[in-house]
Amino acid sequence: MSRKxxxxxxxxxxxxxxxRTIRGKLSQEKFGxxxxxxxxxxxxxxxxxxxxxxETIDRLVNIGNTTREWLLWGAMPGExxxxxxxxxxxxxxxxxxxxxxxxxxxxxxxxxxIISGVENALLQKNKTLNSVRKAHLISLLYDRFQEAGKxxxxxxxxxxxxxxx
Numbered sequence: 598m599s600r601k602x603x604x605x606x607x608x609x610x611x612x613x614x615x616x617r618t619i620r621g622k623l624s625q626e627k628f629g630x631x632x633x634x635x636x637x638x639x640x641x642x643x644x645x646x647x648x649x650x651x652e653t654i655d656r657l658v659n660i661g662n663t664t665r666e667w668l669l670w671g672a673m674p675g676e677x678x679x680x681x682x683x684x685x686x687x688x689x690x691x692x693x694x695x696x697x698x699x700x701x702x703x704x705x706x707x708x709x710x711i712i713s714g715v716e717n718a719l720l721q722k723n724k725t726l727n728s729v730r731k732a733h734l735i736s737l738l739y740d741r742f743q744e745a746g747k748x749x750x751x752x753x754x755x756x757x758x759x760x761x762x
Contacts, residue, residue, distance in 0.1 A: 608737065609669045613645050619661035619668075632656050651759040665761070670733075707748070711738045714754045722755075724762055734761045 616639075620628040625643070626636040632653055641647035649657065658668055715734055719725065726734065737757050738749045 608740065611671050612669065613643050615668055615671065616642050616649075616657060619657055619663070631660055651756065654760065669760075707742055708735070708739060711735055711742065711749055711754075714738075714749065714751065715758070718751070718754050718758050722758065724758070726762060730761050734758060737761075 620639070620643075623631070624636075625639040629636045629639045632639070633656065634653060638647065642649055642653075654665065654668060658665055661668065712735060715731065715738070734757055738754060741753060741757075742749050
């Protein structure tokens with residue numbers, strides 16, 4: 598399955614800008630060498646035409662001396678962000694009742710399958726996630742289900758687990 602179907606820059610708003618921030622004044626060629634990828638691939642990430650693999654994300658975090666939270670969601674160290682909607686500040690006078698996320702329809706049987714799949718993957722990998730990361734993972738998997746219109750497979754769960762853990 599192609600990475601383009603699994604992830605998108607829309608899922609992680611601002612990722613391209615944060616990659617450019619990590620690159621700083623380095624040329625795309627030199628930065629690509631540090632990451633073990635081509636200049637063309639760096640260009641695609643920064644132009645939002647490709648999404649980095651989980652291994653490249655790990656290298657970006659290490660090179661940038663930052664966290665996955667900051668790279669993926671723009672959260673500063675110690676700051677907790679619950680999801681992409683945290684980046685959208687409510688308009689003055691807007692109440693929670695107007696929030697479209699509050700009453701979003703959720704297929705609870707699909708959600709239960711995703712939660713079960715995540716718990717099984719965590720057990721098999723002998724990993725734990727804090728509640729915020731687990732919520733991110735489940736939310737991304739549910740979004741993937743809605744895009745594909747079919748159940749999320751184990752490979753997708755494991756790939757996203759590598760990304761958020």
